Amino acid sequence: MVGVIAGDAPFMEPFEGFIPGPSDGKVSLERARLEGMADFLVLPVTRSLMMRDHEAIEQTIRFLDTGRFEHAAGPEHAAPRPTPDPG
Numbered sequence: 001m002v003g004v005i006a007g008d009a010p011f012m013e014p015f016e017g018f019i020p021g022p023s024d025g026k027v028s029l030e031r032a033r034l035e036g037m038a039d040f041l042v043l044p045v046t047r048s049l050m051m052r053d054h055e056a057i058e059q060t061i062r063f064l065d066t067g068r069f070e071h072a073a074g075p076e077h078a079a080p081r082p083t084p085d086p087g
Contacts, residue, residue, distance in 0.1 A: 003063040005056055006032035007045040024050070041069040 007024030022029045024047040033040055045053045059069050 001038045001067055002034055002036070003039040003041070003067075003069060004032055004034055004037050005041045005043060005050065005059055005069070007047055007050050008042050009044050009046045038067055039063065039069045041071065 006029050008022045019028050026047050029042060041059055043055055050056050063069055
């Protein structure tokens, strides 16, 4: 099971236009998504500081415990839940 946490705070403002769309300064949110991921969360952090961000750490622990992130801002950044197989 894979969960992805992506940042949407660019590293340096002068480089903001090099990556199309919202990004962490190196990877766009669109490119951060993985096929088959269980959940996807966007936090207002840069790639280089994400590993020390309190919310990112808490969300990682939550995902490891439950298989889901907590989406306080709403489901727009969440991965779709798999539909149960009727058969």
